[in-house]
Amino acid sequence: MPTVVMAGRWPKGITMNQMIASNAPNAAAKSVNWTDKHYLVIDDCASIRQLLRESLRNMGAKSVDQATDGGEAIALISNKRYDVILCDYHLDGGRNGQQILEEARSNNLLNPSCIFVMVSAEKGADSVMGTAEYHPDAYLIKPITEGMLNTRLNRIWQKKQVFKSIDLAYARKDYAGAAALCDIQIVGNKLHENDLLRMKANLLLKCGDRDKARAIYENILCQRDCAWAKAGLARFYVQDGDYAGACQMLQHVIDGNSLYLEAYDQLAAAHKLLGQQEQAGTVLERAARLSPNSVARQKTLGEVSLGLGNVAAAEKAFRKCISVGEHSVSRTADPYFALARVCGIKKAPKEAMQILATVQKKFACAASDLRARITEGLVYLDNQDQRAAMVIADEFEAMLSAATAADLPSANICMDIATLLLEVGIKEPAVKLLCHIIQNNDDDKSVRDAVEKVFACAQMGDEGLVLIENARKEATDIMNRGVLLWKTEKLEVAVEWMRAARLKMPGNLRVLFNTAQILISHVQKRGYDPALLAEASEVLALIDRMAPGQPRHVELRLQLESIMPDPLAVGGV
Template structure:
């Protein structure tokens, strides 16, 4: 069956080579297309898409060096809703690298055309997607009017009819059921589809149904099976990440994010999520690497944000503070990225101050005292000028920069002042808690109390591995909390006495004891407890 209404189409062709544009324009004219616009750049393409909607956009992937590519164009027009349901986006590409191919899966264009192609290949590809579009037009029209129930009814009728696009209708119907929270109907439909054929999209949708119903274990098992059978099924990773986020399993969430970003590294949003969860887990090395990739792959993305650059700076500074390795190359890349923030995002009092403070910390970590002090002085001049509009994040950056420059008492004094200033602001206190030996926010105090009860319970029942894992998790959330870290030492010592004498356990125990010894006076209650645990560890070491 042939599509017959080419003369009624509006088509946009995007490529940075005029010769190629002329060639495609001639092919389209042979098909009968009359209304054809051409764009020589991504910026031109986005301007065209701000006008009346197109029926087809044919966009090359590679649009030049250091500019938006075809996927960035699709991402941007979807983000600002400049593309309609009836607009078919065809990505034209000569790229064959795994990273690029997987990145295209993420954006899901309606079709692909691989260069070089001829008139016949273009005709076949357009014919199929335009016939499918016309079949789906009643559903698309209802969706454009936000008439979800009408769209579902149209889709139900079409999915019951035999035809070449029946599977497409079933897939869309399942998405609409999920959107409308018709989970039972979605599950029934998917079971029928899967009984006929084990399609990946149906397995993914089935997992989404189970997540929506709170059946996380079933969803997890299905998603893991799907990833084992197809490691390039990126949506399966994404749903599994959402499951671990819902269940609060941040270590597992980080592990899956690391796996999927290794498989497909060009997603700015996944790199950002990896950076965020690694920060939560206090894994600054992974966080800094993820944020660096985030700003690199996101240079031309509509999802790039100044905060990603700031978090890159903060995690790099934290990594330098805790690392004895050579971080020169990563640090220089970070400083280079930070130097372009103002030109990309404009000036902002808080951000300009944060930039100087974060750079001060990085230079301190690189042992460049002159630059570190210079940056801190510049930042403190801005702080004096804008003290009434600075947010809590800027003030915390200030405290950390002061501390990294050797003024620990002044930094501690500033943190105490911040606790008083934000005593009625739970959200701000939660941010400040990350820098305190004892949390001040109600939510975090309750969280620590709950963790301690559960961890001590495991310890008393001689379930040392469970106790160690729980206190490790707590220590990542609250790295400065002395009580949590000593609880972890006590759990490890119990495990050592029970027979687990691995070097890893002993090394971790010694590392914690050494760090705690520098933070508490002997007269402190925790100091007395530290002395007891240290003596116990030393005796066990002599036995080993």
């Protein structure tokens, strides 16, 4: 059967011979030559390391490195590219196996073809489910026989070869080429067709081809029930604003597969977008029972629980988040500040202050000092120390009087500052701060609900609703004016208008998207302008940091790349 590259796109860096070889029938029966490969065994038990090393050597391995803990393992992985890593889940003194895998993946320390096998005597659901979320290539329960290890590694290696060229194209950010390679591999590897289609859909999304990605999910669901296709389709529902449809689809996924943890997180997020905080909390609690060692999930559960007034559940989640995150690459200061606030609400100010002192040592920076001071003021308020809270509130009033919109922190921190100011009677700067939050998040219902709650707690419920609506209208009017100038070909004026809009609303995604679109259109219609191209690239990079994975970002990035000049032509070569 002839090889076909979809849409005429030949993957970069792939030769004809490589293409033919990669499309050969699956040769799972072939025995892998393990002699020339590099291995790392990570275990704190010398006898287990010795056993695994001998098993590997009996398979032909010559280069076998060893590590006794997470720190030593990460140091080795950072300096050498391994083909096979066998890692114990439970390690003394620091990172566990899950955290080693998480850090290695986050920092791109593993080759696409590297086999990462988690090894453990632990059969408990906590360990197995938690590790599964980070997708090791296998999870083997001790004791491990040489035959078991050999069979499993051979099977994984053969599968890795199917995906190797795709992974390499992905690493080069050649997403269209990687998607074409998926089609090629499907022809000769029907055994892995399901995984290849799933990968292709994700790659198409990265290319900005939403219609083809969606068609993959819909075609699969016409043929069979498939959890990942439903979850993929639910992401489209969310992007299209159909949050209720997303909730229904994701609930179907969970009903059919109660261990599909990704669907729980998606479902909770969809409920939050609908303003259904209680439902989001229920979903997260269930997911946390199945897999309690996710830092991100515990943090989100704590935040939702605290918002619902469930202080006990919030405290449990934040303490767990701190515990499991201590040696994780995902560790942040957020749960520490949240736990300090919980202690304040529980009338335990001494413990709250101890936590704040701890977080300032662990995360020493100006941002941590700022948040610690805000939290300290809120703890004073929770414990009726109005005078101490007023001192801190005065500091923030002075700070806000000199700050620009770009100087202001995130929405959650701004809400805490506004809460503190309103509680001590400093109204005007608090109202400005809350309106700033609304204008930068004008289409986010969960943010609007949170701001409404701040106003309600300050006995400003009706007035707050009017202020919120006026802030949203002002933001919409500003954006509509910019779009009108663009559509009427007043591009120079439109560019300046959107620059002013960015100064006023630096965190508003719609403002940023429209700014990038107008800058790109200016170059398309008025000609090459390196300053405008650089500005558009800067805006798109900011969007990607703030909200990665946005479909419109991909579309605009492709537009920008299409008008970028050839470097050789610009250089006069």
